[in-house]
Amino acid sequence: MSAESLHLHGIEKIKTDFSYLLKLFKEMLESIGEKDLADGLPFEPSNRQLQADEKLAQAIGICFELLNLAEENAAAVFRRKSETQLGIESTRGSWGETLQQWKANKVDERLIALALQKINVTPVLTAHPTESKRLTVLDIHRELYLLLVKRENPNWSTAEQSVIKSEILSLMERWWRTGEIYLEKPRLEDERSNLMHYFLNVFPNAVRLSDQRLLDAWTSMGFSQNLLEWPEQFPAIQFGSWVGGDRDGHPFVTPEFTADTLRLHRESSLNLIKAELFNLAAKLSFSSYRNQLPQAFMEEIEATAQRLGSKGQQALDRNPSEPLRQFVNLLLVRLENTLSSPPEKNEKVYFRTSGELSSELRKLRNVLIALGATRVAKQWLFPIERMVQCFGFHLAKLDIRQNSAYHEKAISQILKASGNGDSDYANWDEDKRLTFINQELQSNRPFLVVGTSCGQEADNVLGYLREVKSYMDLYRADGIGSIIVSMTRSLSDLLVVHLLLREVGLQHARLPIVPLLETIDDLEAGPEIISAYLSHPQIQKQINKIDHFTQEIMLGYSDSNKDGGILTSRWTIYKAEERLTEAANKFGVKLCFFHGRGGSISRGGGKIHRFLDSMPAGSMSGQMKMTVQGETIANQFANRLTATYNLEMLLAGTARQTMISADNTPKDKLYGIMDNLVGSARKTYRELLDHPNFLEFYGKATPIDVLEESKIGSRPARRTGQRSLEDLRSIPWVFSWNQARFGKD
Missing domain, CATH: 1.20.1440.90 (Phosphoenolpyruvate/pyruvate domain)
Structure with missing residues (x-):
C-alpha cells in the first residue's frame, strides 16, 4: 500500500470512528429524554432546526471532542501501518527517519552513539490558564479513547462488543451530566494533581516505549548492538514542573x-x-x-x-x-x-x-x-x-519563576529594613545598581537578622528561597530546577538574584539563574545581556569550577507575539538564538535554550519535529527545555501511544538538530528581506496597538472580558490587576484574538 493509499485509509477511518461515536452519543441523548437535541445536531442532515442554547452548545462541543478522539486513534493506526508497510523510517521526525538520514550521509555509528549520550531534554509541565476542561472530564476522555481502541480487536464476540458499546454509552452519559468546563477556578492543588497523573502514570511508560522505539530503529539500521544497550547510552530525559514554583503574578503560590x-x-x-x-x-x-x-x-x-x-x-x-x-x-x-x-x-x-x-x-x-x-x-x-x-528521587524538577519588577520591590524593602538610607532600588539607574551589587557580592554577610520582616514582596521572595534551602540541606539540589527571572531587561536583573540567594544562605548553591527574554526589545538585547553576565567575575568563578558549564536561557513566544506580532516574534527569536549562541561560544559556554512555547501557532505551537527543525543551525547544544502548557498536556500525553510519539519527536528532533553544524549552512541568507518584512509588519502592528482608542476597540472586537472571567486556571489573567494592555497576560491576549470576529470596510 502506498503512502497516499494509507493517508486515504486514515481519513476514511476517522469518518467511520466519528460516525460510530456520534451515533452512540445521539443514542445516549435519546435515552435520557433529549431526542430533539439529538436530532438537531448539525453533523448529519436533519429537517429539524433548534434555537441555540446552552444544551446545544454543550452537545456540539462534545461532538468536536469525539472527533478529536477519532483523529488521535486514526493517527496511531496510520503510523503503525505506515511503518509496517513502508519501513520504520517512514514516520516523519521519528528515530527511524533520523537514523536513516545519518546512515545515508555515512555518519559513523560510533559518532552517533556518542551524540545520543549528549542529549538531555526536559519537558516542563505548566498550569498556565489554557485548559478549560475539568480534570474529571479529562479522565473520561482517556477512558473513552481506550474503549475506542479496545473495540478494534477483531476477536471480540458479538456479546463482548455489546459490552464495550454499553461502557461507551455509560461514559458519554457521565460526561454529559458532569459538564465540560470549570464553573469555579481550579485550586493549585487541582492543577498539581493533574500534573502528578502524568508524572506517575504516563511518563514512566512513555519513556520505556520511546526507548524501545530508538532500539528498534537502531537494530533496523544494522548498527552495533553494544553501542546502545544500557541506560547511560540512551539520551537523557528529565521532567520539570512550574506548579508550585511559578509565582510570576500568582499570589496563591506561597x-x-x-x-x-x-x-x-x-x-x-x-x-x-x-x-x-x-x-x-x-x-x-x-x-x-x-x-x-x-x-x-x-x-x-x-x-x-x-x-x-x-x-x-x-x-x-x-x-x-x-x-x-x-x-x-x-x-x-x-x-x-x-x-x-x-x-x-x-x-x-x-x-x-x-x-x-x-x-x-x-x-x-x-x-x-x-x-x-x-x-x-x-x-x-x-x-x-x-x-x-x-x-531520580525528585520525580520532576521544580522551577522557581518570578518577575524582575517583583525582585526590585523585594530588594528595596530589604534595604529599607536593614537601615540603608538609599533604599529606592527600583528607581536606581543601571550603573548605580551594578556598582551596588558588585560591592555587595564581595561579602558573604546577609542584609538582615534572621526573622526580620520587610514587606510583602521581600517576605515572599525570601520565604520560598528559604524553603528551597531547607529542601537542599536535606536532599541536595536534584529536585530544584532553575531560578527564572521573567522580563529580564538588564544585567542587574540577573545579578540581584545572587544577593537574594545570599540572604538565605544559598550563595554557593550554584543554582541556575535564567533570564527570560520576552519582549522584542529584550530578545534583541539578549546577546549583550548574556555576554555581560558570562563575563562577570561571579559567573566566571562558576565557569572555571564547573566542567562543561551550561547557561540556560528562556525564550518567550507568547509575550513577544503580544509585543510585536507573530512574524516579528518568530524572526526575532530565530536571530536571538543565533546571536546568543555566538556570544556564549566566545566564553566556551554551551547554551540550553528553554522554549516557552504554547499550543497555538502564535505561541510557538505546532508539530514538535517541525518546531525543532526550524532552529538555527549550530544553536542546539544537545540540551533543551520546553514548556508543555495547559490543554497541550492532554493533547500530547493523555494516551500512551500519543505520549510515546511526542516524546520520540522531542528526543529524535533534538538529536537531529544537535548534529547540524553552523559551518554546513549556506551563507547567502536572505536576512535583509526578512528584516524589511518584519520591520514593516511590526510598524503596522504597533500603530494598531498604540492607537488611543485601541483598548475600546479591543474590548468590543474580542471576548477578552469573557476570558478574564473564565475559570480556566488558578492564576489571575492580569499580573497586578490593572486595566492596561501592559498588565494583561499574553495568554488571554492570544486567546482573545483567536476568537475575534470583525471585518474592515
Missing part, C-alpha cells in the same frame, strides 16, 4: 505550597521506584544452587544485612538461597529508610541520592552479565535503571 510540592514530588518518586523494585525482586528467582555468584557479591549482601539490623535479616530470610532477590530486598529496606525519615548519621542504611541507588543497580547488572543472563538484565533491570536515571 512558600508553604512550594515546600509541600517538593515533598510530594520526592515521596511520590520514591514510592514509584519502590513499586518497581518489588516487581524486580519477583523476577529474580535465581537459585544459589544453580548459579555461581561472585564471592564478593555474596559477602556484600551479608555485610549490608548486618548494617540494617533486624530488617536486614528479615530481608534475607524472606528468600533463602535466592541471593539476587535478597540483594533487591535489602535495597528496598534502604529505600524504606530513605522514604520514612530524614538523613541519619549512618549513611549506609539509606540512600542520600538517587545516584547511590543507581550504583547498586549497576552492581546487580554486572552480576547478571557475569552469569550470562544479559537478556534478563535488559528485560527486567533496564527499566528500573532508566526510571531512576530519568526521575
